[in-house]
Every structure is written in structure tokens, then in C-alpha cells.
Amino acid sequence: MSGCPFADFTNMIDPDTYANGMPYDELARIRASGPIHWMEDPTRGVPYWLVTGRNEIDFISKHPKEFSSQERTALADEYAQDDIDAIHSNMTINMDPPRQMKSRKVVRPSFTPAAVNSYADRFRDLAREIVDKVASRGECEFVEEVAAELPLLAILELCGIPAEDRKDFFQWTNAMIFNQDSEMSADKSVAEDASFKVIEYAMKLAAEHAENPKDNIIGALLDGNGKDPGLDMDEFVWFFLMLISAGNESTRTVTSHAMRLLMDNPDQLQYLVDNPDKIPNACEEVLRYNTAFILMRRTAMEDMEVGGQQIKKGDKIIMHYHTVNHDESVFGEDAMKFDVKRAERMPDLYNQHRAFGIGQHFCLGSHLARLELVVMMEEIIPRIRNPKLMEELEYTRSDLVNGIKRMYITFDPEVKDKAQSAA
Structure with missing residues (x-):
């Protein structure tokens, strides 16, 4: 054992912990006790270090040789070595440099x-069309009808995939990313089947490209x-699977x-209606306050002291991005408060939060995600007025994506005047 476990704290890699939303107060309690904690995990039987300090997360993220993504994957779950070798090791998120850098270099431009x-x-045209479909109705299911549409349409269009296939990709990526939620992915076989369908589609795209580049x-x-x-073909299909999944789910969330x-x-909301030029700033606060990806794993490859704790070779490490983005030492005493004006008084907010990670695995699509979020909110905020929940919202059961x-x-139905209708 590497240390005395914090038995009175909630297990932060149990998907049930997030089934009713982010446990802000519990995360604050853990964060206040220090930057790194040795935690038990009764659900998997493997204890872990929970990292809640930004300096510690940055250090671990920037030292992939000492803290590996590929040794036991970057995911919190425990996998058999055969599954790691055959499946997970092919995903860029589960690679270490230099192998991890090949696909990033190719697609970075x-x-x-x-x-x-x-x-x-x-993207602005697409955002307008998405809001057009619901604006006059005065109600909608916001996640699938609005939030999911642009990131899915955008990544498919950038890959040359027809829009009519978006429903298939919506279902496939749900099954893969939210495989811990029985409603979205009934069992392991459903998630695997969805992965195979995406891979088959990738192979079809490669064949089409060979015929017509x-x-x-x-x-x-x-x-x-x-x-x-x-x-090569193996590298391509696995990278495509990750690109489609991450490019869709994170911005939707x-x-x-x-x-x-x-x-x-x-x-x-009214402040942004009155000051639409502040919407990009507000989007940075959204990224900080409700980061899409909750946590990622690393495995210690040697003994090392981090945050005052002695980590041993082979120890499981969980970096909790959500709680580090609420760190009072970085964002002030009101860090747990959502404030669309925060970026106005903290101009480098975009560089202070870790919504896109840091280091070698910093999100390749961060600029794309920001653009999608901004153009959607610039279309939604002036047109979907006085929005209110019709019923209690439902969260996904996942320790990976805060979905x-x-x-x-409901909202005020948009009524276009005759001049707009004629146009």
C-alpha cells in the first residue's frame, strides 16, 4: 500500500458518483484536504491516487515517460492485458510519445x-439552421435537437461524410463513449459493435479516397x-474512431x-443578451465550470514524490480535471460560482483552466471546439429567449464524460415579422 486511504471520501471513479450530476461540494471537500489523495475503489479493487491540484496535474501530464498513458490506458477502468494489446493500445489517447505524435503531426494542420x-x-450557417428548426416551437429536447447537431455535422462534414449518416454516428458514439450507462449502451457487446461499425465506415472512406482523393x-x-x-490502414481506422467520438461528444456536452x-x-443570460460581444468570454467560463471530460488516468513508471506524497512504480493515478478547474488558489474564492464575467477580469482564463488538458495529450481539436461552442451560443442566446426546464434533466452515468x-x-416561440418571412 502506498499510503493511508481517505476512506471517508466518495469514490471519484465510480460512474454512479456522477449519475445525478457533478458532486461539487464533495469535490470541494476533497480539494480542501490537499492536492493528491490515496483512494480506495471497491468497484474495481484497485486503489488510486486522486490528483486535485493543478500544479500536480500539470507536472504529471508533462512527464509521459514517468507517468504513462499506454501502460494501463488513460481510462479509469481495469482491462485485461489482451484487451489493452488488441484494442486500447491502438487509440491515440492511450499512447505515449513518440508513437502518440505520429497521427497528431499528420492531422495538426x-x-x-x-x-x-x-x-x-x-458553421454559423449550420448553427442558424439548427436553431431555425426549434425556434418557432417554443420547446425542444435540447441535447439531441440542438447541442448535438453542430459538433456532429461539423466533424462529419470535415471528413466528407454525408449529413444523412449523422443519426448512425450519433448512436454509435453514444454507445462507445457512454458504455457505463445501460440505457445508452446495454452491455459491452453493444459498445464493441458500435466501434466495429465506425471502423467499417472508416475503411469505406479509405477505399473511396483511393478511388477519388x-x-x-x-x-x-x-x-x-x-x-x-x-x-497505415490500422492506424487510420483507430484514429478515425477516436476523432469522431471525441469530436462529437465533448462539444455537445x-x-x-x-x-x-x-x-x-x-x-x-440577460447580460449576454444585452452584450452579445461577451459571449466568447462566457464560453471560456462554461468550459472551465463544466469541463466535458471528467478525468484521465496515468500509471507511474517509477517511484517519485508528487504533491508531498510518495508515489510508487505501478501506482494508478487519476487526474480530475473538473475539480482542478474549481481550484480556489487559481480562480479565486468564488471559483465554485459560475460567472460569465470571469474572463473580463481574468483575461488569461483560457490559459488557466484545464478543460482541454495540458502537455502531450492537450486536445488537438481545442480551436474547433471553441468555435463550435461560440457560434452555437451566439445563435442560441438571442433567439431562445426565457428558457426554462420542462422537467428534471437526466445526466449520463459516466466517469469519463460529464454528459x-x-x-x-420551453422558451418564448420566435415570431418572425413579415419582412423576415418574405426574405
């Missing part, structure tokens, strides 16, 4: 700020970027929470 900004007009993300992955060689938080704080499963809302 497609996700630079300049490249992402070139998508802005198209495309200048898009698929082309970049397969052909290289002029400087770095492309991926943050957009859903943005609406939830603004409904909970109608004065802040909302369903959120039925």
Missing part, C-alpha cells in the same frame, strides 16, 4: 487556428501533410451545460 477559422462561416481530414490522415507521411447554467442564472442525457426546455 487541419486544426490550426487559421484552418479552423476558415470553417466559421459554414479528397482534400480533407481523411485525405490528410491517409496521404500525409507534405511533411509527415500518412497513416459543453453546449448542453452552457444552456443549463444560463437557465440557472437568468441574470447572466447530459436529456434536457427538455
